[in-house]
Amino acid sequence: MKVNDPPMRPEEVFSRRASHYATSKVHDDKVTLSWLVDAAAPGREDVALDIGTGAGHTALALAPRVTRVEAIDLTEEMLGEARKLAGKRGIDNVTFSIGNAMSLPYPDRSFDIVTCRRAAHHFTDLERALGEMARVLRVGGRMVIDDRSVPEDDEVDELINRMDVLHDPSHVRDRRTSEWSALVRGTGLELLSMRPYRRRVPLSHFTDMVDPPTESAMRDLVARASDHAKKAIALEVTDGCVLLDNFFILLSAVRSR
Numbered sequence: 001m002k003v004n005d006p007p008m009r010p011e012e013v014f015s016r017r018a019s020h021y022a023t024s025k026v027h028d029d030k031v032t033l034s035w036l037v038d039a040a041a042p043g044r045e046d047v048a049l050d051i052g053t054g055a056g057h058t059a060l061a062l063a064p065r066v067t068r069v070e071a072i073d074l075t076e077e078m079l080g081e082a083r084k085l086a087g088k089r090g091i092d093n094v095t096f097s098i099g100n101a102m103s104l105p106y107p108d109r110s111f112d113i114v115t116c117r118r119a120a121h122h123f124t125d126l127e128r129a130l131g132e133m134a135r136v137l138r139v140g141g142r143m144v145i146d147d148r149s150v151p152e153d154d155e156v157d158e159l160i161n162r163m164d165v166l167h168d169p170s171h172v173r174d175r176r177t178s179e180w181s182a183l184v185r186g187t188g189l190e191l192l193s194m195r196p197y198r199r200r201v202p203l204s205h206f207t208d209m210v211d212p213p214t215e216s217a218m219r220d221l222v223a224r225a226s227d228h229a230k231k232a233i234a235l236e237v238t239d240g241c242v243l244l245d246n247f248f249i250l251l252s253a254v255r256s257r
C-alpha cells in the first residue's frame with residue numbers, strides 16, 4: 001500500500017481485525033469514553049445513534065444512560081464482536097446493524113444524541129457524513145465526535161497521516177483542529193466544545209497487525225523523521241521499545257434550530 005493509493009474499503013480491513021478491536025485497550029479506554037459520554041449529556045429519555053460503532057465500546061458506554069441506542073457499522077464482523085460484548089455485559093438496549101455514515105438509514109430528526117468515535121478518519125466524504133449526522137438530530141440534540149487528529153504543522157501532519165495509511169489502508173485523513181472547526185461550522189450545528197488530547201502508545205500497537213515489509217516501512221518513517229517531528233510526537237526509544245504520542249480530538253455540537 002502506497003501513501004497515494006486510493007483508500008481500501010474499511011470492510012476489507014476491519015473484517016480481518018474485528019476481534020482485536022473488541023479487546024483493544026486503546027478503544028476500550030474508560031477515561032476517554034467517559035469524556036465522550038459526559039460531552040453527550042445523556043438523559044434517561046434520550047435515543048442515541050452511534051456511527052462506526054466497531055466493537056461497540058461507545059454504544060455500550062452510552063447505553064446505561066439512555067433509553068435506547070442504534071449502533072451502525074459497515075463491517076458485519078465488527079457488529080458480531082459488538083453483539084458479543086453487549087451479551088457479556090448484559091446490555092440489551094442497543095441494536096447493532098449495518099449502515100453507512102454517508103447515507104444514514106433514518107428519517108430527519110430521529111435522535112437526541114449522535115456519536116462517532118475513532119471512525120471519521122475512514123470516511124471518504126466527511127462533509128456528507130457530518131451533514132447526515134446533523135440531519136438526523138432533533139432540535140436540542142448533540143453530536144459528539146472523537147477522532148484521531150494531527151497538530152497544525154505540515155511536517156507532523158504528513159508524518160502521522162503517512163503512518164496511519166501504512167497501519168490501515170482504509171485510512172483517509174486525520175484532521176487538524178482548524179479543519180474540524182470549519183467542517184462543523186458547515187453543518188449549521190453550533191459548536192459547543194473542542195478538546196484536543198494526546199495518548200502515549202508503543203509503536204508496536206500500530207505495527208502488530210501489518211506485514212513485515214509494512215512494519216519496516218513504518219519504523220523507517222519514524223527513524224528518518226526530522227528532530228522537529230520527533231519532538232512533536234515526543235518520540236522515545238528505550239531498549240528497542242518505541243513510544244510516541246498520538247493526537248486526538250473530542251468535539252461536541254448542538255442542533256439549536
Ligand SMILES: C[S@@+](CC[C@H](N)C(=O)[O-])C[C@H]1O[C@@H](n2cnc3c(N)ncnc32)[C@H](O)[C@@H]1O
Nearest residue numbers: 010027052053054057073074075100101117119
Ligand atoms: C476504529 S473502529 C471504531 C471504533 C469504535 N467507534 C469505538 O469507539 O471503539 C472504525 C469503524 O468504522 C467503521 N466504518 C468505516 N467507515 C464507515 C462508514 N462509512 N460507515 C459506517 N462505519 C464505518 C469500520 O467498519 C470500523 O468498524
